[in-house]
Amino acid sequence: MRKTLILLLAVLGALLVATPVATADPSKTVTISASKPVVVYGQSVTLSGKVSMPKSGQKVDILAQPFGLSTMSALSTVDTANGGQWTFVTKPTIETTYQARWTSETSSTVDVKVRPAITLTLVSRHGRTGTFATSALGARLFAGKVVNVQRVTSFGTTTLKRVTLDTNSKATFKVRLSHKRTRLRVVMPTSQAAPGYITGFSNVLIVRR
Numbered sequence: 406m407r408k409t410l411i412l413l414l415a416v417l418g419a420l421l422v423a424t425p426v427a428t429a430d431p432s433k434t435v436t437i438s439a440s441k442p443v444v445v446y447g448q449s450v451t452l453s454g455k456v457s458m459p460k461s462g463q464k465v466d467i468l469a470q471p472f473g474l475s476t477m478s479a480l481s482t483v484d485t486a487n488g489g490q491w492t493f494v495t496k497p498t499i500e501t502t503y504q505a506r507w508t509s510e511t512s513s514t515v516d517v518k519v520r521p522a523i524t525l526t527l528v529s530r531h532g533r534t535g536t537f538a539t540s541a542l543g544a545r546l547f548a549g550k551v552v553n554v555q556r557v558t559s560f561g562t563t564t565l566k567r568v569t570l571d572t573n574s575k576a577t578f579k580v581r582l583s584h585k586r587t588r589l590r591v592v593m594p595t596s597q598a599a600p601g602y603i604t605g606f607s608n609v610l611i612v613r614r
Contacts, residue, residue, distance in 0.1 A: 433457050435465065435507035439515045443603070446522040446543050449496050452515070456489040456507045465491045465507050472500040472601035498544040499601040521547060521598050521605035525591045527612060533582045535612055539568065539591045540575040543602055547574040550597040554580060557588040557609055565589075587612045 433456075440451040456463050463485040468477040480503075485491045491505075497517050505512040522542040529536045537554075541547040550570050555562040568576045568591075580589065591607040598605055 433508065433510050435505050435510050435512045437503060437505040437512040437515050439503070439517050442516070443518045443520060444497060445520045445605070446498065446602075447496065449494050450517050451492055451494050452503055452505075453490070453492040454505050454512060455491070456485055456510075458485075459487075459489045461485055461487050463489065463491075463507060465505050467493050467495075468504040468506060468511075469495075469497075470502040470504075471498070477502075477504055500603075518603050519543075519601070521593055521602050523552070523591050523593055523605045523607035525589065525607035525610050527610060528577065530582070530612065530614075533614060535580050535582050535587075536577065537580060537589070537610070538575065538577050539570075539607060540573075541570060541593055541605065542574065543598075545601075546572070547593070547597070548572045550574075550593065552576070552597070553592045553594065554578065555590050555592055557590055562590075582612060582614050585614050587614075 435456045436454040438453055444450050452467065456465065461484065464482055465485060466482050467480045469480040470477045481493060483491050483493050497519055500518050502514050502516050504514045524540050526538050527535060528538050539552060547570050551567050552570065553564045554566045554568060555564050565580055566578065568578045570576050588609050588611050590609045593605040595604045
């Protein structure tokens with residue numbers, strides 16, 4: 406009985422040694438990078454990378470995880486060019502994490518942050534007082550959020566007032582123009598733009614008296 410048990414254990418050990426273990430192929434890789442880490446809402450970003458097989462026609466899946474979602478989902482599929490290179494242009498509407506998948510291999514992840522699109526326009530000017538309009542655009546409304554109206558000089562910026570956006574993410578306000586040439590901009594800080602967005606800046610508007 407003891408000899409039989411020893412023989413069975415020996416045979417089992419030999420089988421375990423002989424059975425091949427499935428391992429990832431270290432020679433197969435796919436990479437990903439973004440042309441810029443931050444975009445303004447509505448702008449494009451180019452994702453690019455390379456697979457380890459240097460030939461065209463390889464299928465690469467682009468995966469995306471927008472802010473607020475817990476998992477990656479398929480966004481698109483692209484073909485590689487000669488050399489195994491691939492590119493894909495996309496417009497993230499909110500902070501998004503991207504990843505590339507080729508065969509069974511996945512790349513590291515890359516994050517692209519998004520700023521709200523802030524506008525600033527002159528509505529009218531009467532003497533030394535200017536009336537201005539601002540708006541904030543994103544994938545959601547920014548109703549009730551506060552933006553800072555700043556004067557821009559060669560020495561830096563000074564916040565003149567804080568304005569609350571209405572239900573349409575817009576506001577109209579007045580500013581006293583104390584110089585012959587006033588440069589203004591509107592800033593929505595991250596504390597107001599979040600979640601999913603970072604600080605947004607309007608164009609710098611030059612007003613002459």
